[in-house]
Amino acid sequence: MHPRATSAGEIDTLLFGSLDASAATFLTLGAKAAWGARDQDGFVALASLGGGHRDERGSTAARQRYTASAALVVGYQWFFDWGVVAAYAGPEGVREMVLDGRGLSALEPHLGLRLQGEIWARPTTATLVQASAVAGSAHDSVWARLAWGCRLWDTYLGPEVAAYADGTGYRKWNLGLHGTDFALGRYSFRVSAGL
Template identity: 50%
Template sequence: MAGRPLRRWLAALALTAAASPAAAEDAGLRSVLFSSLEAGASVFSTSGAKVAFDRFDRDGPVVLVSAGNGMRLEGGGRLPVLVRTTLLGSALGGYQFVRPWGVVTVLAGPELSVEMLTGAGGGTLLPLRSGVRLHGEVWARPTESTLVTATVILGSARSNAWARLSWGLALFGAYLGPEASASLDHTGYRKWSFGLHATDYAFGGYRFRLSAGCQFEGRVNASMRPSPYLGLAIWNAL
């Protein structure tokens, strides 16, 4: 399916967390507020806004501002157990390309990160890190009833990388299907997960993405620990 209605729908879908076809019906759509949380053995949340200089249903420049925080356990065995708390912030600018089949967005900009290690002996605040973040995403509809998304984020502040891939079939008011993600950072920590998601579910004027599955995490050259995870994202177009 091609044409302007699909272009509007897919343009609104080009978000960090997810997006809304209902909101895309508004020809003046220019901004989206979003928030997400993923909880398992580790926890990470992100909130922010994506703003188009013109409109989401057209090619043009966009800005993405976000802030996030996470917590995870480190050590164990013969090592003391520590809690690593991470704060992240970024302000990215880029361009979105709207096509009949979907939307491609590329962004880049500065990021800041600060981490703290806490344990039984107290806490240590690590030095502030600054760097550059690169962000690329694709939201596509290969057919009228399917949705495919791919997102890759690279950051130099923590030498980290994160990627997510999902596919969904339109069922029961959302897109249902499998998802997979992987990440690593400067500490040697790595995580990958696979599960199921329900994207673009509408309730009370908001849109949601729900996901659940199994994740494996640990350091490079160490065993990966399995654990379940739950994810929730919510967004609203303005």
């Protein structure tokens, strides 16, 4: 578990990052802050910045799309004997550029509302079920992931499935394996690989 905050006014912060390196590449960096300790019921905020690139094909010639995004969501987390549930809402923004045979075109920036939820459940002392969903109106997008793991060598190992869709018509799904709570010193990691 995470160390508890020592005073009522203290803000407990967790830094995170993710890299999806496949045909579509996307990097996200962010922070989760809680008023009080992150390992108890209370208000939390997530701030994230991301950017990526993907190749697109369709009725027109092939092109590349570059995307930058930012979000700041605030919510509440509930702790139970079996795990934690969290729900968030807040603003998001997306800016894109498209590179095709005619050159580089900057698209209009879009602002919208992001809704986000997650569940981290431990049905038994040796298993983990994790589910996340993010829906945003700035890009008319939905992303979801479901993972199950069995504790082995102080890490939860198991299968996961993820899906993404947005208003451009782009669709993506992944099936793979993950390792969650993989620790190196005082840092904890989550890694996954798949198709």
